[in-house]
Amino acid sequence: MPSNASRIPFDQMFDVLNRILLKHGFSTERALLCARLFTEASCDGVYSHGLNRFPRFIEMIGSGLIEVHAVPLLDAAFGALERWDGSSGPGNLNAHASMSRAITLARKHGIGCVALRNTNHWMRGGSYGWQAADAGLVGICWTNTLPNLPPWGGTKPTLGNNPLVIAVPRREGHVVLDMAMSQFSFGALESYRKRSEPLPVPGGFDTNGVMTSDPAAIEASGRVLPIGYWKGAGLSLMLDAVATLLSAGCATHEIPPEVVKETRLSQVFIAMALPGDGREEMLSEIIQFLKSSPTDGAGVRYPGEHTLAIRKENLAEGIPVDPDVWKQLSDMLLSGR
Amino acid sequence: MPSNASRIPFDQMFDVLNRILLKHGFSTERALLCARLFTEASCDGVYSHGLNRFPRFIEMIGSGLIEVHAVPLLDAAFGALERWDGSSGPGNLNAHASMSRAITLARKHGIGCVALRNTNHWMRGGSYGWQAADAGLVGICWTNTLPNLPPWGGTKPTLGNNPLVIAVPRREGHVVLDMAMSQFSFGALESYRKRSEPLPVPGGFDTNGVMTSDPAAIEASGRVLPIGYWKGAGLSLMLDAVATLLSAGCATHEIPPEVVKETRLSQVFIAMALPGDGREEMLSEIIQFLKSSPTDGAGVRYPGEHTLAIRKENLAEGIPVDPDVWKQLSDMLLSGR
Numbered sequence: 001m002p003s004n005a006s007r008i009p010f011d012q013m014f015d016v017l018n019r020i021l022l023k024h025g026f027s028t029e030r031a032l033l034c035a036r037l038f039t040e041a042s043c044d045g046v047y048s049h050g051l052n053r054f055p056r057f058i059e060m061i062g063s064g065l066i067e068v069h070a071v072p073l074l075d076a077a078f079g080a081l082e083r084w085d086g087s088s089g090p091g092n093l094n095a096h097a098s099m100s101r102a103i104t105l106a107r108k109h110g111i112g113c114v115a116l117r118n119t120n121h122w123m124r125g126g127s128y129g130w131q132a133a134d135a136g137l138v139g140i141c142w143t144n145t146l147p148n149l150p151p152w153g154g155t156k157p158t159l160g161n162n163p164l165v166i167a168v169p170r171r172e173g174h175v176v177l178d179m180a181m182s183q184f185s186f187g188a189l190e191s192y193r194k195r196s197e198p199l200p201v202p203g204g205f206d207t208n209g210v211m212t213s214d215p216a217a218i219e220a221s222g223r224v225l226p227i228g229y230w231k232g233a234g235l236s237l238m239l240d241a242v243a244t245l246l247s248a249g250c251a252t253h254e255i256p257p258e259v260v261k262e263t264r265l266s267q268v269f270i271a272m273a274l275p276g277d278g279r280e281e282m283l284s285e286i287i288q289f290l291k292s293s294p295t296d297g298a299g300v301r302y303p304g305e306h307t308l309a310i311r312k313e314n315l316a317e318g319i320p321v322d323p324d325v326w327k328q329l330s331d332m333l334l335s336g337r
Numbered sequence: 338m339p340s341n342a343s344r345i346p347f348d349q350m351f352d353v354l355n356r357i358l359l360k361h362g363f364s365t366e367r368a369l370l371c372a373r374l375f376t377e378a379s380c381d382g383v384y385s386h387g388l389n390r391f392p393r394f395i396e397m398i399g400s401g402l403i404e405v406h407a408v409p410l411l412d413a414a415f416g417a418l419e420r421w422d423g424s425s426g427p428g429n430l431n432a433h434a435s436m437s438r439a440i441t442l443a444r445k446h447g448i449g450c451v452a453l454r455n456t457n458h459w460m461r462g463g464s465y466g467w468q469a470a471d472a473g474l475v476g477i478c479w480t481n482t483l484p485n486l487p488p489w490g491g492t493k494p495t496l497g498n499n500p501l502v503i504a505v506p507r508r509e510g511h512v513v514l515d516m517a518m519s520q521f522s523f524g525a526l527e528s529y530r531k532r533s534e535p536l537p538v539p540g541g542f543d544t545n546g547v548m549t550s551d552p553a554a555i556e557a558s559g560r561v562l563p564i565g566y567w568k569g570a571g572l573s574l575m576l577d578a579v580a581t582l583l584s585a586g587c588a589t590h591e592i593p594p595e596v597v598k599e600t601r602l603s604q605v606f607i608a609m610a611l612p613g614d615g616r617e618e619m620l621s622e623i624i625q626f627l628k629s630s631p632t633d634g635a636g637v638r639y640p641g642e643h644t645l646a647i648r649k650e651n652l653a654e655g656i657p658v659d660p661d662v663w664k665q666l667s668d669m670l671l672s673g674r
Contacts, residue, residue, distance in 0.1 A: 081447025110418025154630030166575040228564025234640040253626035289590035293491030303571040
């Protein structure tokens with residue numbers, strides 16, 4: 001967030017987004033859900049895939065890449081595993097519908113899986129993990145992306161920076177991992193550069209192929225590092241392969257390599273029922289043990305801990321917004337369309 | 338492998354292990370499968386969890402931690418998701434039975450999941466990925482371990498170095514990711530140290546808490562790095578949480594922290610059917626695209642590529658063995674028990 005950020009109450013942000021979506025032809029119900037998903041992403045601190053991404057979302061509607069009214073269509077059912085065609089619908093609505101269907105399948109079969117093809121960017125992946133955990137289930141989901149991550153040993157991006165989400169419900173707040181395959185996102189590199197700070201650990205290569213913690217040098221080369229070098233590169237490939245083969249959708253190399261047009265993605269949504277057996281407290285014990293490690297840094301965190309803290313703050317204080325983005329949205333609301 | 342390694346033909350190694358297992362009371366059928374899994378691990382180059390691990394496996398039978406005749410017992414069935422009790426049986430036989438059951442469930446329901454508790458070390462995790470892919474299915478499995486990985490920011494191990502396996506079938510040889518959560522295993526650190534080589538990338542901290550590529554310094558501190566720092570630490574926690582809650586088994590912190598006695602593990606086995614739809618070649622296309630990246634290193638590899646090459650070599654030339662370990666096994670065969 002820029003230093004001149006101001007804070008907007010959750011309800012106000014939600015209302016503005018909802019009204020813009022209605023202007024763009026969304027049905028009442030779909031506008032509400034779509035606005036909520038965007039607002040929640042910003043409220044949880046994922047500004048890049050919340051409010052800041054909204055103008056591009058509207059742009060993709062304008063250019064016809066996102067079909068406002070399209071819903072996923074069942075392509076094939078194999079029992080607890082189903083294949084759906086996203087019909088180029090709004091990515092977050094498609095993803096929400098898919099996890100919702102996976103939850104229904106899991107309630108019937110113990111585990112459920114929806115493979116979705118031909119969909120758009122799902123915005124914040126964590127949303128669908130929280131969705132499963134809110135329903136009391138384990139949620140696992142991932143998406144592929146356009147080629148934007150060089151493999152280990154390679155100088156050009158032939159992998160996607162495919163995010164993986166794993167969520168487990170917990171009474172005191174769910175535990176949700178939402179991680180992309182690169183060590184740092186391009187958004188994170190930009191933030192460090194603007195603050196004139198080096199990365200805390202090497203995050204990529206400079207144009208000479210030397211590993212570096214200088215964010216600007218990595219932005220210049222485009223060579224971000226996969227997490228764990230060869231390991232994250234391998235994981236990224238497998239996520240693309242499984243999503244593509246299960247959904248019969250596009251693989252990373254078939255997705256047009258134009259960031260602003262990223263579309264026709266393939267995704268997987270898995271939900272797993274947790275039978276009540278008195279072991280619900282185990283997750284709290286696991287976290288307690290995790291945190292029992294002495295620290296020589298800034299402490300030990302569990303996945304989603306930061307999210308819970310930011311959410312609390314932003315609900316109380318308002319959600320920080322970039323004034324330029326906020327003005328852009330206000331203009332959208334006032335303009336003819 | 339030590340420099341004085343000699344090579345033993347696959348059939349001979351398999352025969353020796355089979356006969357030792359029979360001496361320890363394994364049934365004919367179970368001895369054959371157990372010997373095959375150990376031999377295949379070594380044949381595929383995973384010596385640490387093949388032949389080299391066999392003496393400890395026999396030791397754990399002797400100390401009563403592994404019950405030779407125990408088989409997994411169905412604890413609860415929820416349709417496509419089942420919970421089994423490993424009954425302290427041999428870890429590789431339990432894991433093989435569990436993936437086999439997940440495959441059966443997936444053939445019926447599209448996807449199948451077995452959560453297994455109270456089992457022993459599964460030796461090479463990749464085995465069960467290859468098993469699913471050999472059956473024409475996608476396989477995903479993981480296990481928890483005892484606490485042996487410090488979390489990001491922490492100085493003491495409160496996470497397990499939980500391996501994750503993802504396998505996708507392919508006609509020219511399956512693509513199988515088999516990765517633990519640490520950047521380097523302790524076995525790998527030992528190999529680099531013995532060759533007096535630094536690690537190719539930082540692999541942990543020294544006793545002063547400084548990140549280092551010196552294998553001996555990391556062995557001294559025990560502070561290996563999770564892949565992707567905070568990201569791999571988060572992934573490790575989630576794998577433990579899901580395995581524990583689904584199986585109602587022990588979490589990492591409940592597993593006795595004695596390496597030689599590692600037992601009562603929790604594991605998850607997922608199989609997913611790939612409906613024939615003419616997209617089988619997509620995986621080869623994905624790999625072709627991956628490898629289209631120019632390289633400024635030793636080239637770009639896909640998960641399992643090295644395994645396929647080593648397997649071919651070891652089948653043709655014999656499997657390299659540590660002469661001391663091989664002598665130990667020959668002695669076992671000749672001894673009273």
